[in-house]
Amino acid sequence: MTSRRRLVLLGGGHSHLPVIVAAHGWHDRVDVTLVSPDAQTAYSGMVPGVIAGHYRAQECLIDIERLAGRSGVRFVQAAAVGLDPVQQTIQLGDGAVLPYDVASIDVGATPHLAPALADAVDTGHCGSMTVAPCKPFPMLIDRLDHFIAEHDARPRPVDLCVVGAGLAGIEVSLALAFRMRRHAEARVNLLCGDERLMPAAPRRVGAALERACADRGVTLLRDTRIESVEPGALVTGNGRRIPADLALFATGATAPAWLQGSGLALDPRGFIAVEPTLASVSHPSVFAAGDCASVLQHPRPKAGVHAVRQGPPLAGNLYRCIAGEAPVPFIPQREALALAALGPRSAIAIRNGIAIGGPASRDYLGTALADALARRLWRWKDRIDRAFVGRF
Numbered sequence: 001m002t003s004r005r006r007l008v009l010l011g012g013g014h015s016h017l018p019v020i021v022a023a024h025g026w027h028d029r030v031d032v033t034l035v036s037p038d039a040q041t042a043y044s045g046m047v048p049g050v051i052a053g054h055y056r057a058q059e060c061l062i063d064i065e066r067l068a069g070r071s072g073v074r075f076v077q078a079a080a081v082g083l084d085p086v087q088q089t090i091q092l093g094d095g096a097v098l099p100y101d102v103a104s105i106d107v108g109a110t111p112h113l114a115p116a117l118a119d120a121v122d123t124g125h126c127g128s129m130t131v132a133p134c135k136p137f138p139m140l141i142d143r144l145d146h147f148i149a150e151h152d153a154r155p156r157p158v159d160l161c162v163v164g165a166g167l168a169g170i171e172v173s174l175a176l177a178f179r180m181r182r183h184a185e186a187r188v189n190l191l192c193g194d195e196r197l198m199p200a201a202p203r204r205v206g207a208a209l210e211r212a213c214a215d216r217g218v219t220l221l222r223d224t225r226i227e228s229v230e231p232g233a234l235v236t237g238n239g240r241r242i243p244a245d246l247a248l249f250a251t252g253a254t255a256p257a258w259l260q261g262s263g264l265a266l267d268p269r270g271f272i273a274v275e276p277t278l279a280s281v282s283h284p285s286v287f288a289a290g291d292c293a294s295v296l297q298h299p300r301p302k303a304g305v306h307a308v309r310q311g312p313p314l315a316g317n318l319y320r321c322i323a324g325e326a327p328v329p330f331i332p333q334r335e336a337l338a339l340a341a342l343g344p345r346s347a348i349a350i351r352n353g354i355a356i357g358g359p360a361s362r363d364y365l366g367t368a369l370a371d372a373l374a375r376r377l378w379r380w381k382d383r384i385d386r387a388f389v390g391r392f
């Protein structure tokens with residue numbers, strides 16, 4: 001008789017959701033534990049819609065504790081703070097140590113923040129300025145709702161700043177501008193570290209998104225890289241002060257710091273280096289997926305869509321590993337479709353460097369048709385997003 005194996009899942013991110021569901025059928029061989037500091041996880045695709053006011057926060061949250069319960073997975077509410085791949089143990093924030101035979105890590109990434117910003121982000125304030133990172137989402141929504149409720153009670157001229165002009169920052173600033181559309185006294189600024197939006201994307205994609213910002217009255221502050229804060233202002237590396245009553249940080253993805261001491265092989269940016277099978281290149285009984293992992297042979301941008309796609313192959317390979325079988329490689333798609341929300345119930349579709357819908361299509365479709373296309377893209381995105389959350 002073989003002894004039962006122990007599978008520990010760290011983080012309830014997008015890739016682990018199908019693993020938790022699949023674990024329902026694994027009881028004969030394995031005890032599965034899910035470790036997460038939060039009992040709920042947010043589906044990122046719907047977060048701009050929550051900010052804009054199209055969804056209630058609950059609609060983008062997946063109850064992973066309940067999902068785990070339905071699959072017979074033990075839920076431990078804690079954060080992992082260390083992993084020892086030689087002893088095969090995981091250290092939790094409360095001091096507990098969890099042994100594992102197979103571990104899987106899907107803890108996401110953390111926003112890139114200059115060290116001088118850490119205090120303000122932790123406390124949520126710098127003087128009267130409200131500060132929030134775009135992740136974790138429940139913290140973002142909580143601080144934003146609190147700010148807006150106070151503003152509604154006492155409207156006054158305010159500067160709302162979104163720092164970081166990748167797709168997430170752009171969607172957040174458009175959503176915020178839409179949410180505040182009846183408040184002429186609220187100015188929304190999008191702070192780009194470079195001269196243009198999404199510098200890594202083809203120029204026409206950035207240009208379409210710049211037009212979307214102009215449509216919603218979002219002011220672009222170019223070449224504005226924030227390094228610190230002082231009460232009521234964001235401060236650039238060369239000392240320029242940007243007045244802000246609200247500052248939301250959507251500043252790219254960095255690896256969770258605790259991975260550094262884990263002994264797992266990491267890529268140069270500190271993300272877990274994995275094979276195409278999603279197994280660690282250094283320790284084959286540790287798997288990783290989503291933003292915290294880096295598939296060395298198939299590098300892809302950090303995006304929820306890739307994390308979602310890795311879920312089913314990850315589930316298959318975890319089970320193969322438990323069963324003593326060889327894992328199977330997974331080749332991610334080269335280009336993923338991005339459906340970016342534009343504030344109102346309209347969206348732009350971006351793939352292979354081409355954007356369509358709304359401001360991206362007006363030159364050749366005319367405004368009425370291009371905007372109708374953007375509304376249709378939103379309805380498509382809405383169906384995809386709701387269906388994803390509904391599955392869990």
Ligand SMILES: Cc1cc2nc3c(=O)[nH]c(=O)nc-3n(C[C@H](O)[C@H](O)[C@H](O)COP(=O)(O)OP(=O)(O)OC[C@H]3O[C@@H](n4cnc5c(N)ncnc54)[C@H](O)[C@@H]3O)c2cc1C
Nearest residue numbers: 011013014044045079080107108134168290291303304305
């Ligand atoms: C505002 C915004 C909008 C976005 N919109 C899109 C979009 O439309 N499309 C898209 O493709 N991407 C989008 N993204 C990017 C997307 O959010 C990420 O790529 C995606 O969330 C990555 O999923 P993940 O599974 O790696 O981790 P996450 O979804 O971040 O989940 C990680 C989980 O791990 C848990 N965790 C963290 N640390 C620990 C720990 N130490 N121990 C245990 N558990 C831990 C967290 O609580 C969380 O539940 C957006 C990002 C932002 C900020």
